Amino acid sequence: MNITINGEATTIEALSVQDYLLQLGIDPRRVAVELNREILPKGAYPGTILKDGDSLEIVHFVGGG
Amino acid sequence: MPENNDKLVIAGREFDSRLMVGTGKYADFPQMVAAIEASGAQIITVAVRRVNISDRNKESLLDHIDLKKYTLLPNTAGCYTAEDAIRTCRLAREAGLSDFVKLEVLGDEQTLFPDNVELLKAAAVLVKEGFTVLPYTSDDPIVCRRLEDLGCAAVMPLGAPIGSGLGIRNPYNMRIILDTVKVPVIVDAGVGTASDAAIAMELGCHGVLMNTGIAGAQDPVAMALAMNLAVRAGRLAYRAGRIPMKLHANASSPLAGLIA
Numbered sequence: 001m002n003i004t005i006n007g008e009a010t011t012i013e014a015l016s017v018q019d020y021l022l023q024l025g026i027d028p029r030r031v032a033v034e035l036n037r038e039i040l041p042k043g044a045y046p047g048t049i050l051k052d053g054d055s056l057e058i059v060h061f062v063g064g065g
Numbered sequence: 066m067p068e069n070n071d072k073l074v075i076a077g078r079e080f081d082s083r084l085m086v087g088t089g090k091y092a093d094f095p096q097m098v099a100a101i102e103a104s105g106a107q108i109i110t111v112a113v114r115r116v117n118i119s120d121r122n123k124e125s126l127l128d129h130i131d132l133k134k135y136t137l138l139p140n141t142a143g144c145y146t147a148e149d150a151i152r153t154c155r156l157a158r159e160a161g162l163s164d165f166v167k168l169e170v171l172g173d174e175q176t177l178f179p180d181n182v183e184l185l186k187a188a189a190v191l192v193k194e195g196f197t198v199l200p201y202t203s204d205d206p207i208v209c210r211r212l213e214d215l216g217c218a219a220v221m222p223l224g225a226p227i228g229s230g231l232g233i234r235n236p237y238n239m240r241i242i243l244d245t246v247k248v249p250v251i252v253d254a255g256v257g258t259a260s261d262a263a264i265a266m267e268l269g270c271h272g273v274l275m276n277t278g279i280a281g282a283q284d285p286v287a288m289a290l291a292m293n294l295a296v297r298a299g300r301l302a303y304r305a306g307r308i309p310m311k312l313h314a315n316a317s318s319p320l321a322g323l324i325a
Contacts, residue, residue, distance in 0.1 A: 006115045025121040032113075032159035034152075039159050057115065059156050062126050063097065064112025064142050065087030065227065065276030 001052035018045035021058070031060045071304065073272055075249055076165075076197045076218040078136075082107045083266065084296040085138065085251070087276025091285065094129045100279055101135075103289035110138045110167055110276070113157045132162065138199065140167040145180065147187035154191055166191065167221070167253075167274075169201040177227045177254075181208045185215065192216035201253050204238040206245040213246045220246055221274060224265060225255025228277040232261035236268055243269045259288075259295035266299025267307070 002011055012020065017040060021028045033040045034057040040048060050056075072079040085108040091097035101109060109130070117123055130137075139157035144150040147170060154166045170187055172180030179202050191198050197218045202208050204222040212220050222242055225231030232255060233239060243250050249271035256262050256278040265273050273296055282288035 006118055008118070024118060026116060029161070030125060030127055031116060032156040032161075034156060039155050041159065042161065057156075058118070059113050059160075060116050060125065060127075061111040061137065061139060061157075061160060061162075062114045063088035063091065064114075064140055065089045065110055 001050075003050055003053070004055040006056070006058060012050065014049055014051070016046050017048045017050065017056075020050060020056075021045065026058065031058050033058050071300065073249065075199070080107050080136075081105075082293075082296075083272040083300055084262070084292055085109065085272060085274040086279060086289070086292075087274070088126060088130075089276050090280035094124060094126075096285060097280075098129050100285045100289040103286045103293065104279065105293040107134075108136045108138050108165075110140050110274070112142050113139055113153050113160075136165065137163040138165050138167045139163060140201075141169050141187075143171070144169065145171050145183075147183040147190070150183070150187040151190050154187075154196055155194075158196065164195070165197045165199065165218075167199050167201060168217075179203055179223075181205070184208075185211055188212055188215045188217055199251070204235050204242065206238065206241045209242045209250075210245050213248050217248065219249040219251055219271075221251045221253035223254035224252045224261065225257075227254045228281070229255055230257025230261075230278065230281075231255050232257055233264050233268070236264065239265070239268050239270060256292075259291040262292050262295040263299035263302070266296055267303050269303055272296075 141150040170183040224233040251272040252265040253274040
């Protein structure tokens with residue numbers, strides 16, 4: 001199925017947000033996630049299964065002033 | 066630190082250091098870590114950006130920051146609307162590391178001056194949602210008063226444009242702002258060298274925030290130490306009560322007993 005992640009289209013099999021982050025090599029504790037423009041609380045990562053057409057924003061902290 | 070009875074208090078939290086520093090523009094992480102250490106800062110700003118999905122080998126900023134030692138102040142740099150800034154703050158808080166936010170809503174790409182109209186809109190929403198808001202704003206006492214009225218934990222008027230190194234362009238406005246609000250006044254942006262930071266503190270400001278002034282210096286670690294000392298010296302001088310400025314001289318040695 002097709003989803004958008006950080007502005008880029010990609011194809012994945014259905015899986016939870018938690019599993020998807022781990023698959024990408026991302027530490028779920030170090031990021032914040034928006035699913036379809038709504039903040040997804042960390043507690044919901046394991047139970048939220050991605051669907052076709054979903055849009056994910058995954059952000060973290062970087063150097064800045 | 067010898068000045069421990071003069072802590073900076075923001076939203077009920079106490080800090081020994083009145084210097085806050087950014088984490089951007091350093092040559093590499095080791096230099097950043099050394100500079101932050103030399104600065105003595107306890108509050109450091111960070112930006113919120115997309116994870117690079119394709120390049121997962123990149124080191125992460127937080128790998129180099131001791132979160133037990135520092136309070137993170139996520140910023141909304143790069144936001145030009147209240148909506149984007151609010152969204153960024155909610156994401157920053159969701160990362161789970163800080164309720165503090167440095168709220169920036171920019172109005173112009175060249176000057177990076179704040180859009181105070183959008184800033185006030187964003188601040189109103191964020192304060193209601195329980196954020197501890199530290200807004201980057203202009204040296205306008207009226208805007209600062211409005212930000213305080215909305216419930217911001219401090220006001221952060223710019224000394225000069227971000228990264229310009231022009232110092233405190235309008236010290237008189239800073240003094241008016243200090244008379245206008247009761248929340249801490251932290252000069253944010255424009256500091257270029259140590260004397261700029263000392264001047265901000267001598268005016269009575271409660272703290273100084275800088276990034277480029279340190280990271281852009283030829284020797285950032287040395288400059289970080291210079292800024293550390295300058296902020297402390299300026300604050301000590303302010304509390305010591307300086308002599309008044311006079312047009313004419315006032316001799317330091319006694320007039321009596323001169324040989325004739």
